[in-house]
Amino acid sequence: MTPAPVLAVRDLRVEIGGQHILHGVDLEVAAVGTTALLGRNGAGKTTTVRGILGLLPRTGSVLLRGEETTRLPTHALVRRGVGYVPEDRGVFTTLSVAENLRLAERPGAGEPAYDLVHELFPELKRRARQAAGTLSGGQQQMVAIARTLLNGNQLIIADEPTKGLAPKVVTEVARVLERAAEAVPVLLVEQNLAVVRRLARHCAVLADGRTAHRGPAGELLADSDACRRLLGVGHGGTGTPSTGPAAHSTARPATHSAARRAAPTAETDA
Numbered sequence: 001m002t003p004a005p006v007l008a009v010r011d012l013r014v015e016i017g018g019q020h021i022l023h024g025v026d027l028e029v030a031a032v033g034t035t036a037l038l039g040r041n042g043a044g045k046t047t048t049v050r051g052i053l054g055l056l057p058r059t060g061s062v063l064l065r066g067e068e069t070t071r072l073p074t075h076a077l078v079r080r081g082v083g084y085v086p087e088d089r090g091v092f093t094t095l096s097v098a099e100n101l102r103l104a105e106r107p108g109a110g111e112p113a114y115d116l117v118h119e120l121f122p123e124l125k126r127r128a129r130q131a132a133g134t135l136s137g138g139q140q141q142m143v144a145i146a147r148t149l150l151n152g153n154q155l156i157i158a159d160e161p162t163k164g165l166a167p168k169v170v171t172e173v174a175r176v177l178e179r180a181a182e183a184v185p186v187l188l189v190e191q192n193l194a195v196v197r198r199l200a201r202h203c204a205v206l207a208d209g210r211t212a213h214r215g216p217a218g219e220l221l222a223d224s225d226a227c228r229r230l231l232g233v234g235h236g237g238t239g240t241p242s243t244g245p246a247a248h249s250t251a252r253p254a255t256h257s258a259a260r261r262a263a264p265t266a267e268t269d270a
C-alpha cells in the first residue's frame with residue numbers, strides 16, 4: 001500500500017497586491033523520496049512554496065501528515081518539521097560550516113542529528129572550521145541542506161537548488177539531494193530536467209498559477225509532447241523549461257523580473 005503523502009495541498013490560492021498569483025494549486029508530496037514541482041518561469045512555483053510555508057497570505061488547505069496548517073504561523077510550521085532550502089541558500093558566508101550548522105539547531109527538536117549529517121556529508125565534518133563563503137557552490141548547498149536535516153524534519157522543501165550552478169556542481173548537488181531524500185522526503189522545485197529525471201519519482205506541473213499536471217515524473221519526461229506543452233521544452237532529457245506566457249503577462253516589480261530573467265539556467269546532465 002502506498003503510504004499517505006507527507007504533504008497534501010488543495011486549492012491553494014495566493015493574492016499579492018490585489019493580483020491573483022495562484023488560482024488553485026493541488027499537489028501531494030510522497031512520504032518517500034523526491035517529488036518535483038515543475039513549470040515554466042513565472043508559473044507560480046516559488047509562490048506555491050511561500051504559500052505552503054505561510055510566508056504569503058493564502059487560502060486553501062495544506063495538510064502536513066494530515067494536520068491542517070493554513071492557520072499556523074510560519075514558525076509553528078517549522079517547529080512541526082518543515083525544513084526550507086531557499087533559492088539563495090541563505091548560508092552565512094563569514095561564519096564557519098560548524099557555526100552555520102549550530103545556528104540551525106532548533107530548541108525542543110531533540111538532539112541535533114549531527115551523526116546523520118556527517119554520515120551523509122563527511123565533507124562538512126572535514127571542513128567544519130572553514131568559512132562557508134570559501135566553499136564551492138555545491139558545498140554551500142550541502143550546508144543549506146544539512147541544516148534541514150539536523151532537526152528531525154518531516155519534509156524538506158528545496159527551491160531551485162541547482163539554479164546558476166556550473167554543470168559539475170549541478171551533479172554534486174543532485175547527489176547531495178539524493179542522499180538527503182533517503183532520510184527525509186523532499187519537495188524539489190527544479191528547472192533542470194536531468195536533475196528531475198535522476199531524483200524525482202512524482203511530479204506536479206504548474207501553469208499560470210494552477211496545477212496543470214500530476215503524475216510519475218518518468219512518464220512526463222518520456223512524453224515529449226507533454227514536455228513541450230507543459231514545460232516548453234522539446235524533450236524530457238536535459239532541457240530547462242522556457243519562460244511561459246505568465247512571466248510576460250503579469251506585472252511584477254522590474255528588478256524582480258529582471259533578476260529572474262537574467263538568472264542562468266543549467267542545461268546539464270545530473
Ligand SMILES: Nc1ncnc2c1ncn2[C@@H]1O[C@H](COP(=O)(O)OP(=O)(O)OP(=O)(O)O)[C@@H](O)[C@H]1O
Nearest residue numbers: 016021041042043044045046047246250251252260
Ligand atoms: N511580489 C510579487 N509581486 C507581484 N507579482 C509577483 C510577485 N512575486 C511573484 N509574482 C508573479 O507571480 C507569478 C509567479 O511567480 P513565481 O516566482 O512564483 O514563479 P516561478 O514559477 O517560481 O518562476 P521562476 O521559475 O522564474 O522562479 C509571476 O508572474 C510573477 O511575476
